[in-house]
Structure formats: C-alpha cells, structure tokens
Amino acid sequence: MTTLPPEPRPPLPRFPANFLWGVSTSAHQIEGAVAEDGRGRSVWDAFAAASGRIKDGSDASVAVDHYHRYPEDVALLKDLGVDGYRFSVSWSRVLPQGAGSVNAAGLDFYDRLVDALCEAGVRPVPTLFHWDTPLALQEAGGWLERDTAYRFAEFTDVVAARLGDRVGRWITLNEPAELTMLGHALGEHAPGKRLLFDALPVAHHQLLAHGLAVDVLRTRGSGSIGIANSHGPTWAASDSAEDRAAADFYDLLLNRLFADPVLTGAYPEGIAELLPGPVDDDLRLISQPLDWYGVNFYQPTRVGAPDPAAPTEFAGITVPPELPFSVHPVTGVPRTAFDWAVVPEALTELLLSFRDRYGDSLPPVVITENGCSYDGIDDQERIAFLDAHLRALHRAMDAGVDVRGYFVWSLMDNWEWAEGYAQRFGLVHIDFEGGTLDRTPKASYGWLRDALRAQR
Numbered sequence: 001m002t003t004l005p006p007e008p009r010p011p012l013p014r015f016p017a018n019f020l021w022g023v024s025t026s027a028h029q030i031e032g033a034v035a036e037d038g039r040g041r042s043v044w045d046a047f048a049a050a051s052g053r054i055k056d057g058s059d060a061s062v063a064v065d066h067y068h069r070y071p072e073d074v075a076l077l078k079d080l081g082v083d084g085y086r087f088s089v090s091w092s093r094v095l096p097q098g099a100g101s102v103n104a105a106g107l108d109f110y111d112r113l114v115d116a117l118c119e120a121g122v123r124p125v126p127t128l129f130h131w132d133t134p135l136a137l138q139e140a141g142g143w144l145e146r147d148t149a150y151r152f153a154e155f156t157d158v159v160a161a162r163l164g165d166r167v168g169r170w171i172t173l174n175e176p177a178e179l180t181m182l183g184h185a186l187g188e189h190a191p192g193k194r195l196l197f198d199a200l201p202v203a204h205h206q207l208l209a210h211g212l213a214v215d216v217l218r219t220r221g222s223g224s225i226g227i228a229n230s231h232g233p234t235w236a237a238s239d240s241a242e243d244r245a246a247a248d249f250y251d252l253l254l255n256r257l258f259a260d261p262v263l264t265g266a267y268p269e270g271i272a273e274l275l276p277g278p279v280d281d282d283l284r285l286i287s288q289p290l291d292w293y294g295v296n297f298y299q300p301t302r303v304g305a306p307d308p309a310a311p312t313e314f315a316g317i318t319v320p321p322e323l324p325f326s327v328h329p330v331t332g333v334p335r336t337a338f339d340w341a342v343v344p345e346a347l348t349e350l351l352l353s354f355r356d357r358y359g360d361s362l363p364p365v366v367i368t369e370n371g372c373s374y375d376g377i378d379d380q381e382r383i384a385f386l387d388a389h390l391r392a393l394h395r396a397m398d399a400g401v402d403v404r405g406y407f408v409w410s411l412m413d414n415w416e417w418a419e420g421y422a423q424r425f426g427l428v429h430i431d432f433e434g435g436t437l438d439r440t441p442k443a444s445y446g447w448l449r450d451a452l453r454a455q456r
C-alpha cells in the first residue's frame with residue numbers, strides 16, 4: 001500500500017456550534033481483562049477460542065488492555081478535544097451470567113470510567129449492547145429466544161441505575177444487522193450460526209430489546225436515547241430488472257429491516273410474515289420516539305441477482321451461493337487496507353435517502369461510526385477519508401438533513417472481531433507487535449484535534 005503525502009486541504013466547512021464531536025470504541029474490542037474481577041464469559045470469548053474463524057488466530061483476552069489503562073485513554077480523549085466518547089458496557093462484566101447477580105467490581109469499572117470522562121470534560125455516551133452476549137444466555141438460546149430481550153432490559157436497568165446520574169446520552173444497541181447477519185445468518189461472527197433466513201428472529205428480538213430498554217431508560221429519567229444502526233446505499237449492479245430487484249431486497253435487509261420498525265412502527269412488506277409474534281404489540285415498544293437516530297456508515301454495496309460468476313467474498317465475508325442476491329465490488333474508487341470502497345458521496349446519498357424515505361419520522365441523526373482501516377502512523381489516507389466524509393456529511397446538512405454529531409470509529413486500533421488485530425481503525429496506534437500496547441497518536445489524531453480546534 002502506498003502512503004499519500006500530506007495534502008494541503010482547505011479548512012472543513014463550519015459545523016453548528018453545538019455539534020457533538022466524538023470517537024467510538026466497544027468493550028470487547030478494547031478492554032481485555034476477560035477473566036478479571038468476576039467478569040463472566042461472553043459469546044465472543046467462546047467463538048474466538050473454538051471457531052477457528054479469527055484470521056490471525058488471536059482473541060481479545062488482552063485487547064488493548066483498556067480495563068487497566070483507561071486513564072491513559074481518557075487523557076488521549078481530552079487532548080484530542082472531543083465532546084463525547086462512545087464506549088460500550090460489557091454485559092458479562094456487569095452480570096456474569098447475563099441475569100441475576102450483579103458483579104459489583106464490573107459496575108465499578110464503568111463508574112470509574114464515567115467519572116474520569118466527566119473529570120476530563122468528555123461526555124460519556126455508553127452503548128448498552130455491542131455484540132458481546134453473555135455466554136450463559138447464549139447457551140439458553142441467545143437472541144433466537146425472546147427471553148434475551150427481557151434480560152437485556154434488566155441489564156439496562158442495572159447500568160442506568162448506577163451511571164444515570166452522570167450519563168445524559170444512551171445508545172441501546174450497536175448494529176443489530178451485523179449480529180443478525182454475520183453472527184446468525186452467515187456464521188462469520190459469534191455465535192457462529194449459519195441459519196440464513198431463519199436468523200430473522202434475532203433481528204426482531206434485538207429490536208424488542210431496544211424498545212424495552214428505551215422504556216427502562218425513560219423511567220430512569222433519560223432524555224437522550226438513540227440506537228446505532230449500520231446503513232449504506234445499495235446500488236444495483238446493472239439496470240436490469242433482476243439486478244434492481246436484488247438490490248431492493250438487499251436494501252430491505254440492511255436498511256429497512258432495522259430502520260422501518262424503529263422509525264415507522266412497521267416492518268417492511270415481505271418481512272413481517274417471517275418474524276416471530278406477537279410482532280404487532282412489540283412494534284409499539286420498538287417505535288417509541290427516539291431523541292436521535294445513530295447511523296454507522298462505512299461503504300455502499302453493489303448488489304445483483306444471484307450470479308455464479310460473482311465474487312464469493314465481500315468485505316472479508318464469504319457470500320453463500322444460495323442467497324437471493326450477489327455482491328459485486330464498487331470499482332474505480334480508492335480502497336482501504338480492509339479492501340472496503342471509499343465513497344464519501346455515498347454518505348450524502350444515504351442521508352438524503354433517509355430524509356426522503358422517513359420524512360418527519362426521522363429524528364435528528366448522529367453519525368455514531370465512520371472510519372477506515374489503514375496501516376501506519378503517518379496515516380494520510382485516514383485523514384483524506386475523514387476529511388472527505390465530513391464534507392459529504394456537511395453537504396447532506398446543507399440539503400436539510402438534521403445531523404447533530406459525528407463519531408470516528410475508532411479512538412485506537414483494537415481487536416477487529418474475526419479479523420483479529422490485523423485491521424487498524426484507530427486514530428491512535430497500538431503496539432501489538434512489540435506487545436507493549438503503547439499508544440502513539442497517528443497523524444490523523446493530530447489532524448482531527450486541529451480540525452476540532454478550528455471548529456471552535
């Protein structure tokens with residue numbers, strides 16, 4: 001891969017004064033300390049140990065050791081000058097069996113973290129679930145069972161009771177689409193199930209969990225709640241009716257299945273019939289008004305009708321031939337080290353399509369993740385990526401989309417799930433090779449810090 005020379009760039013356009021600038025991480029990807037202070041096992045501990053699917057054979061038992069080094073990480077956040085820090089709470093650290101007795105030491109960790117953030121002037125933005133289901137719940141059926149949604153509501157209550165006095169902004173779930181598709185339909189992520197369309201109950205039960213958690217958080221007095229859904233434009237591989245139909249179907253799975261019920265209180269036609277009941281009653285809970293809607297954006301997808309000649313891999317994922325669509329590379333654009341297409345204008349397109357599709361039902365949007373994997377500390381490519389995506393975001397705002405914040409994925413290099421430590425998404429470099437886990441701010445960290453100063 002070539003390193004781009006630093007480029008003179010015009011300053012970013014001005015974002016509103018109260019725009020929330022932040023960075024994101026998740027518990028399992030950074031904390032480590034998986035067997036410390038009473039933490040229970042999660043589905044990802046088991047998957048990394050036994051599935052053989054982690055590309056570098058690693059696990060997240062140490063990750064970046066954030067559990068012990070969080071003061072250093074909070075200092076990095078402070079120096080970066082972000083307003084908010086999105087992290088996730090490990091369910092297994094707080095409730096080692098997923099339900100029942102609370103692990104006081106686990107809750108204490110998040111209490112210390114939140115205190116440190118407040119002290120540093122950085123707003124804590126916890127995500128309550130970022131894929132790391134407690135193993136005990138998985139063994140009882142996990143997200144295929146409706147019961148898991150109720151256990152999640154109890155977990156939410158425990159966390160909100162402890163942190164709610166200092167946390168103003170909550171995210172219920174991260175990317176339920178990926179947990180459904182990668183974890184349960186394709187078997188690429190934990191818990192490694194390959195159920196194809198029989199995975200759909202996992203989508204519904206997560207959305208139900210979201211709705212129940214919103215209720216709990218409101219009861220606890222929270223006035224700022226959102227969800228972080230992953231979305232991207234779906235482009236038909238050609239103009240043929242077959243390719244367009246396949247692209248619409250993919251759009252339904254990635255975008256509408258997770259946004260429609262939350263924003264409109266209904267599942268898209270063709271999906272509702274496949275979901276476990278009583279869906280209608282659940283939809284009332286699922287569609288309670290949110291204060292903002294979180295969008296994680298990485299890249300668009302080019303989709304066509306099933307095609308034996310189409311690539312069998314997309315974004316590191318094996319695409320099974322029995323699916324009713326094929327996935328094709330977006331060509332003629334730069335690519336990240338993860339081979340993801342870099343298409344900033346797709347972010348503008350996505351947000352405009354949401355505005356048009358959901359109208360007044362779309363609350364203000366927060367970009368809860370956007371970022372890229374590149375190697376090296378002088379990461380000019382990441383700067384180019386972030387700069388271009390922020391301009392694309394601003395264009396959507398100029399066109400009338402109400403966007404209130406932007407979080408970079410990620411503060412620091414971390415354990416990228418089935419990719420292990422190979423894909424580096426951080427603004428801060430972590431020394432995995434030398435094993436010191438030293439933190440070194442990359443060029444992109446300095447760039448973002450300067451850009452934020454300029455905004456102010």
Ligand code: IFM
Binds near residue numbers: 026175369
């Ligand atoms: O690392 C992940 C994160 O956990 C969820 N969103 C996408 C990121 C990059 O793959």
